[in-house]
Each structure stands twice: as C-alpha cells, then as structure tokens.
Amino acid sequence: MPPFTYELHEISHFAFAPARAMWDIAQLWLKSPANLLSYTHVGKNMVASVELFERLTRRYSKPTFGLSSTLVAGKRVPVTESVVWRRPFCKLLHFRREFGDAAGAPQPKLLIVAPMSGHHATLLRGTVEAFLPFYDVYITDWVDARQMPMSAGGFDLDDYIDYLIEICATLSKQNDGVPLHTIGVCQPAVPLLAAVALMESANNPHVPASMALMGGPIDTRRSPTKVNLLAQERGSHWFRRNCISTVPFGYHGAGREVYPGFLQLAGFMAMNIDRHVNAHMDLFTHLVEGDGDSAEKHREFYDEYLSVMDLTGEFYLQTVDTVFVRHALPKGEMTHRGARVDPSSIHRVALMTVEGENDDISGAGQTLAAHDLCANVPAHMKADYLQERVGHYGVFNGSRFRNQIVPRILDFHAMGRPQVRSLSLVNRL
Template identity: 40%
Template sequence: MKPMYSYDLMESARNTNEWLGASARAFASYPMWGMVPHPAFKLLSAWGRVTERSFARMVIKPDWGIRTVVGEDGRDLLVEVETLVEKPFGNLVHFRVNGRAPMRRRVLLVAPMSGHYATLLRSTAQSLLPDCEVYVTDWHNARDVPVSLGKFDIEDYTLYLVDFLRELGPDTHVIAICQPAPLALAATAYLAAEDPEAQPRSLTLIGGPIDPDAAATEVTDFGRRVTMGQLEHLAIQRVGFKYAGVGRLVYPGLLQLAGFMSMNADRHSKAFTDKILAAAKGEDSERDAHNRFYDEYLAVMDMTAEFYLSTVERIFKNREIAQNEFVVAGKRVDIGAITTVAVKTVEGANDDISAPGQCIAALDLCTGLPDSMKAHHLEPGAGHYGIFAGKSWRNNIRPLVLRFIDANSGPVRAKLQAV
C-alpha cells in the first residue's frame, strides 16, 4: 500500500500532461505561424488538442447523453434520468420517458464496478429503451465518498442489489453485465431465502466470471500469480487531498487505466497516432468514432480497496460463488435456493476477459431450477464488449434476451421453451 502522496503524484502527472497538451495547442495555433508553411505547427497543434482532451477526460464522469426515444406514433419523446434510490456508493436510476405509458417489460441493468462508470452501458440502455422501462445501477467514484460513510466490499455490493430489487418489486428482469454477474446471482439467491416475493422474474448474466477457473484468461492468470499482499502493495493507495474521500483506501482509476491501456498498447498507440494525423489534416471532428470511444474509455473511477481486494480473493482465488460457498452478512447464500427465477447466460466466443465457460457455470449451480427455466447463448465471433454493446448485441443477443424476458413475464412464471 502506498502513502497518500503517491495518489497526488499521479494526479499531478495527469494535470501536467493536460497542461502540456493545452500549451502545445495554444502555441502552435498562434496566428503568426500561418505565415510559416511548415506542417510541424499543424502536427504540434493536433498533438496538443488530442493530448489535452485525453487527459482531461480521465477525471470527468461522462453524461448519459440519452436525450430522446422514438415513441409508437413516431414522435421523439424526451428522456429524463431520475434517481429512485440514493446510497453512499451508488444510486438506482430510471430512464423516464416523458409522454409514454409505463412499459410492460421492466429491466434492471446491473453495471460493472470495474474502473469505468455505469455510462459504459449507454448503448445497451439506449437499445432497450424503446421496448422496456430501463433502470441502472449508477455506481459512485470512491474518491468522492467521505471515509466517514464506511466501507464498500462485494457483500455490500450484493446487499445494494437486494435493496434495489426490493424497491423495484417482483416484476423486474435483471441483466447483469461482466463483473457483477456472480454478485447478481448471489443477490437473487439471497432474496430466494430471505424475501422470496422480491425476487426478479428472470436473470440474464452476460460475460461474467461465475467460475473463473472454467477457462483461463490473462485476468485469471494474473489473479493466480499475484498474492494478496503483493496486490495490496501494488494497487492500493490513499485518496489525496483534492477529493472528498481524502484518506480512503482505493484502487485508483488512473492506475486501472494504465493496466487497461497496457493490455492492448499497440492498438491504442495506433489509434492515437491516426487521430493526431487526422486532426493535423483537418479530417477529424468533435464526435468522430475515436472521440466517442475514448471519451468513455478514458473516464475512469476509483474502486474502494476492500471491494477490489475482496473481488480478487473471494471470486477469483477462493471461487466462493463457483463453489456455492459465498457468505453475505454472516449468512451462506445457497444458489440452489433459486427455484422460480429463470436464468440465461450469454458468452462471446472471442471473449478474452470472461472466456466461454466462465459464465455458463451459473446454470449448473442453479440446482433448484428445472432445465426448462435455463438457457444459454454463445455468440460466434463476439468479444467481451460486443456481447453487450456492439453489433452482436444489437442484431442477435438483444432479441434473444427480450424473448427470454417475455417467456418469463406475468403473474405466473411460464416454463421457458427453447430460446
């Protein structure tokens, strides 16, 4: 674990790079250089613009940016994001469509807490809005949560989901994406034992590490190689003086981003080189593909140290969910207690983060469910991002999920047929 000054040092380095970009942009854009026909000034200006924007985005929470949805009559209906439940580490938000009657399908999107904001699911939410009432777990940046508000680990995350599901009621269909898949499964099992009437109608798990050992990836290999002591020393820092969470132990977003970028360094390097050259030629735009992707990708948030460390230790190393030994608030959660919630798993054949085999393990754990209430889909050619936000999601997976929801809606839970 590093002291507080190391967190401030990272923030200072980010500020310095942002300033260097702004200075280069301002200097190279000075009007007098128009008299010097040399491409170096255009290139320097372009480098400055791209650099300034990139480092500025790292500390800005992206907006949802979902303004309208087309109604049945073809009119654009305004969308408002309203907070239904407010908690220290995350809110339950609802995309309310003005002028539209409540939709029959009620979907809770459980967003990952893995370095990026819940807005990573923007396109997923937008694709579901025309057909569903959409609710999302909107997690807070740990650096902004005062130490006085306590801890937040995977048990707290699970109990947050329990509270959100109780708020929404039993006619809810849960879609958990990536990291929260095992915890959404645990929350459903917890409700099955403690409050059966609050259980959702269905649970769709997309690309989540239910059993990380089912298929090895770089992520699982790293979890095996590094001891918890090494991980705490390498990853955990104290929030600096600039933020409300000063002194809180976190896994900093900037450190996570460095890891994300290093995994595909060549691809990111080429993307930024191409962007700078396009900007120098005047061929870029404010909302081109590069900016749309990196405005979201570079916006990172801190995770509480206890959440990150308990995820690695309990989900990846000890495999508590995979072995049906997960404990929440002192109570063992028996996944076999799920008997009335239909469960579907979705995997991407080319997923290099949660490889095929990791997510489908949930179906074997649901020993109390008949096979008619279980379903699985393996999407050919799809990577991790594509199974919830790309072409594969839009064209293939989304229709399957909606059919699965419809098959398990209503006061009497229908037996799931082949989907």
C-alpha cells in the same frame, strides 16, 4: 502499493499544467481561419499534434448519458433521467419515457446492474439505449470512492449485495403488476446471482422475474484469461500490498483506502497496448486528412474509456479474494454476512447467460457455469448464448450486441425459453 503513489500520480498531472496551457494557446492560433499556416500540410500536422498532446494529458471527467429520446413502436418519445433511489455509494437512475396521453400498457422494468470495476456506469450507454424502446429502464450508478468522505463508512461486496436486494425490492414493491428483469454486466454477475440466491433462500416475494448474466466471472477456473491467471498466481496478499492506495488531500475521500481507477485503466491499456497505440496513430491521420467522422468516433470512445473512478479498497480486495482467488461461489463456499450463498435455492427466477467468443476478460464458459450452480431453475426457464466474433466490450455494446444479442434477450423475457442456443457450441446447456 509503494507509499505516496497516488500523490505522485497527482503531481505528474499538475506538472503538465504549464505545457497544457501553452498548447491550448497554440491550438487557438493554429486553428484560426486568419492563420494561413492552418491550411497547409505542415499546419494540419501541428494541429493534430496539439490535439493528441491535449487528449493524452487530459483528466477525463465523468461523462453524461445524454439520452434525451428513444423510438418506441416507430414513434420518437422524450426521455428524462432522474434519481429514484439513493444510498451513499450508489444512485439508481431511471430513464423515464414521456408518453403523454399516448401511453399504452406498461412495459416490463429492466434493472441493468453496471459494473463497479473502474469505469462509470455511462460505459453502458449503448446498453441502455438499446433496451429503452422495449423496457422501463433503470441502472445502478456507482459513486467514485475518492469523492466519498470517511464519515460515509465503508463499502464492501456484502454491502454491494445488500444494495441489489434493496433495489429489487424497491422496484418490485411498486405494485403495478409489471415484471422486473435484471441484467448483470461483467463484474456484477457474481453479486447479482448471490443477491437472487439469498432472496430465494429467504423466500423473499420481491425476487425479479429473470436475470441475464453477461460476460461475468462466475467460475474463473474455466477458460482462464490473463487476468484470472494473475490473480491465481499472486494471491490476495499481493493485491493488498500492490494495488491499494490512500486518497490524498484535495478530494472529499481523503484518507480512504481505494483501488485507484488510474491503476485499473493502466492494466486494461497494457493488455492491448498495440491496439490503443494504433488507435491514436489513426486519430492523428484522421485529423491531418480532415476525416471528421472517424476522428469523432475515436473521441467518443476514448472520452468514455479514459474516464475512470476509484473503488473502495475493501470492496476490491473482497471481490478479488472471493471471485478470482478462492472461487468461493462455484465451490459452494461464498458467504454473505455469515450466511452461505446457495444458488441451488433459486427456482422462481429465469436465467440467461451471454458470452463473447473472444472475451479476454471473462473467458467463454465462465458465465455459462451459472447454469450448473442454479440446478433447480427449471429447464424451460434457462437459456444460453455465445456471440461469435466479439470480445468483452462487444457483449454489451456495438452492432452485434444490438442486432443479435438484444433480440435474443427480448425473446427470452417474452417466451420463457426461446431457441437461443450458442452459435458455435450447440449443446452448451
């Protein structure tokens, strides 16, 4: 990456500060009930313009999960969020349901491995919310690398896998007789599969009962997307030269090499730029017309989507090289601290794969490849599901996720191998 790219990004943000202050004052005046102009069509257009400018130049902070309750068997139950395990680059969050005296038999544990790919774990808020009525839910909350001082050391893909092994062991050692199920959403599909394979190779007694891999890049040679083709075309050295920057002074992580979150966000936005432009034009229209519900839905989505975090440079580069350039896992060449990762050693852990028909990040078939690699998982412990008419985000969020994917995962956990064949590819397994 050209020198001082991060600094230039920071300068451009601060350059907008005077304009933002001016527009904030204008917004207060335009929205004031005492201002008769605010009731006119011209005034409403000015208010919408001010909000759009503010949102487009804002720096979005990390959102909160904000899940204070859930419905369990038709009853509203309070939920408290707490940190139950911590390492320098990750916190394990537990969403504890407060049953009080009405607590029944313990429900299974569910570990959701959130992606470390530029967005915060709160991007999976809907995923957590959908599973809370049925599981004791935990989720990995990865730390923004620009906030980690150099004294914390490095963090790469091997460290990520170590964290997952330790988390699984920690949750399994609670000795409450409750099974632990795991879900890897997108990027974590590879390290989760690797972690389970390493645990099986070592005959670790704390392997989870199952793993569900959702929209993950197990073998990106299948149905390659624009992201996959770019990695193949450019190669690892190109990413080192063009995607890694140094955190500037002013942050705890000053001096650390990172893959900046703003760069990842720019890439995601560019893939569907027309959709994002139209969405903001729709927001302007909703604000002028007074359609508060539609405007609020836009705010909720983009408050999350535009909030990004940096990744350590070593983790990003090792992931790109291992997963997208060399295809090390499906080729049998992936290693972890010198030991080969062998998915065929997995035989005690049930496997389910979930994909989206229109996924433009992990093409259909990339996650399905896990079944070929896990050849020694018994057939009755395998399941696959292809969800029609959803893209990448729809694999883990939205109405089709809640109404069609979640019930099939519940069945898979309860029955071992339910009838959850693909909707459009009947014989994919």
